[in-house]
Amino acid sequence: MSKQIIRNNNNKQQQQQYQQHKQHPKQQHPNQNNQLYHLQQQHQHNFCLKSAYGFGQSVPAISIALQRARNEHLIDFVNFTFTWLICDCDQVLAVGYSNKLILDQDVDVIIGPPCVTSAIDSSLAPGFYNIPVFLWGATVATTLANDSVYPTSTNVNSDTKILAQAVEAVLMQFQWSEVSLVYIPDNVRRVGYFFPQDFESIVNSNPNLTIVYNQQMLPTPENMRSTLLQLGNRSRIVIANIDNTATRRDFLLAITDTGISQSNEFVFIFAQLRNLGMLQQISTSTNITKYNNFWMTTNGVNDGRDGDALKAARRTIIIDLENESNSQIDAFMAQMTSEFGKPPFNCINECMGGPNDQIVWF
Template sequence: MKKIPFFIPFLILLFQSPLSGDGAILQVGFLAAADNSTELAPFIGWSNVAGALGVAWSRIVEYGLLPQYETMNLTWVLTNCREADAVGSVINYAEGHAHVVLGPPCTRPAQVAGSVAKYLDFPLILWGPPFDSSLLNQFEYPTIASTTSSTLYQAKSLMRMLSYFKWSEIALIYYVARSDLIPRCTPLISDFETLVNSNDNLTITYRRQMSVITNTSYATVLRNLKELARVVVVCLESDEARRNLMISIAENGMDTNEYVYLMIESRRAGFSTTFWNGTDGKNDLAIRAARKFLVMDNQKYNDTTTFVQEVQTAFSRAPFNCPNCTNISEDIRIFGCRYTERVTGPTISQVGPLGDALLLYAYALNRSIAAGNPTPTGSEICNVAKGMEFLGFTGKVIVNQNSTRTPIFVVYNIDTNDKEFAVMTIAEDLDDSSDPVASSITLTATAAKIWETWGGTAPLSTPICGFTGTDCPKSFTDQYLAIILGCTAAALVLIVAVISTVVFLVRSKRQEEERLNQLWQVHFATLVKPPQKNTMHSSRSLQSTVTTSTKVTINSKKDTERHSFFFLNNDSVVARKHNFRAVFTKNDRAMFRKVRIN
């Protein structure tokens, strides 16, 4: 495209405030893309965004932010994100004594123009799609502020959410369809992987960039993923890619309660998208899978319908005079294929951030004037803007210490009736070193509500039965049966051994006692009665011979009522008779044994 010179008469737009008198003129430059650039126009094309500046100026006048300025003189250059055109335009605006330039809306031109603006100390307010994190460098770009955020902020918020739900292993699927002049998924994934590499508690177990988004290609990816992850981070840049993924998930049976898919968006639409609306008869499959998705998106517009109507009205009036500039994106919302609601609203157009960019400059200039500096330089206006908060068209705008926007991300879910609801909000501040949960994450739903479509329980990074389903934890019996049986057998053997030992010892002791008892016990069979002799013969013998023989004495003895006489091993013994069987105690036996031994 031929370069458009600065201050061509038909590009001069004057916005007259209703104030009387001769006020100053606010000179504003504006860099955008031409409508014939098919890759850029839906996002930053003139007819999709320029009308927001008319709405913003009306808001500035209504709020009395800049009473010193009666008129805004708006000029624009359609650079189509060419670096040379962006730099030339910034130089021309600075030399033409413009107060501010809104743009460039693309990262690479912003980097080059930002370096020039640093030299000129001239303010640039970025409003395009999420930009590369390199632009956060305050030393290199001290005159840049923005109403959009770096992809690093969303990557950091994603890390916070994964940490909050205690997910430590994830898969990563992304598809790039946008121009590399306004990328989204590529820098986001790059920032995210950088953060993961420095985090010991998180691992990417599977990563795939899709080049083909058919159901067949998705099925191949999902089969490979199935054995590696249950938490899947998804960044897709087309509705076709989103819808086909959901259908493939359902067709491959990966829409169970084990899986959760985290879709990362920046369209301020949540689940208000067309990715489950089609004519192929597979809407039920798409919505079935959608119930396993969480969507992280920028906060929505304050009042989408009113804002879009105001932009369309501004386009139709002078100085835009573009009554056909009404195509600020259309979004079809379908809830479980039960009914369709058609809503008009900017889902990819940067019309809202552009309007906020002019508001940001107006609020910062108002602060500077109140501080006694009516003509601040680029670095001065950025320093004044730090810490500001105001309600913009895209919600609450918070300017952080990098002079860029602290984004507020909202995580959305759908309930069992397929109605969208907010799960949590994350106000991401890269300078925040405190507890990320306490300082950044605000739950807007109960755990029971959040995981309602997952059966009431949050999915785990690693399923209880493992990724293959074969690693289920064993029951106590299954796990320890062999040990229990072994221990039981050992115990039984030990018990038997102890009992046997005790029995053996007791028996041995008894046998020893019996052996010792036999030393003093006299069995009746061993006793021999002495032979009985004739009395007369004995008398003669006694008369004729005197002897002291015991045998003769025992032989001559007769049993009495209490005693009997016997021979025991040729020894004569006397046994005492008892009318009952004598019972000896243990002590008696022990005494007898000692007597015998002694």
């Protein structure tokens, strides 16, 4: 018996970009500065995508799963053929590859893509051809749970509707009826794109809840402070969705800088899908994952403001998925690292993005 599996993977820049605010020095030519900024942002964005769920960093999980299945004699008489195409978070490529591999390669199963916008589009054709699709990575959009649209898709992720329902439950528990919603989308995790839609839908269906202020923020301290000053006159309960950990800390500092952290009246509810609670990952070595508190600096450079961020953190509630066992994660990551570059995928150097690149969890 032979099974052919297609892995539709992403590790570069998505076509949809979130445009960040940038102040340009007058002495520099605007076009030159724009180009440099774009290249810097693209490089950082590509690294984040690749580190989170790039092909070379994630595909060893398949080898580990197959080995365990063979050890447990679950697939003793099954041979697998793997084919993989890199769509780089490009929606057009993802759709084209899914159709091509179903029609030309006659595959049995598709794994991925891990980018949510690509998954939304590329999972339609497998439904028509009755091909199973297993989604992972950042596939957090609620629409992927619609069985009538995606009858053959299985998503290993919790979606943003479930997160929005959890926030609703907390608000009802404390009888908080008027809330503000602020968020900053992120092109890697993308919870900030889909959570606001689901939360608004849930609030609209609940006569006891009202969003009195709704604002997408720019990832700059100036814009965050401006937003906080505006919402301060409208509500004391603030729902915040900020995917990027460094940006989230900047938001905490903005809360302190505006004096809001000194008030006992404000509560900030951070909604996230990280399995980390009030922790954040700060580094990953070959065999161990390290964490610290979510209000602490993320780049390893002490800016002397952890205390200021802590003042704001004391006004927060974090709603997240249940924490997993750190020891189990460390053991799994050690296995992943040991499989880098090995058959059947043989992904090294350029395939990994660089000879020294390792897996990083965001």
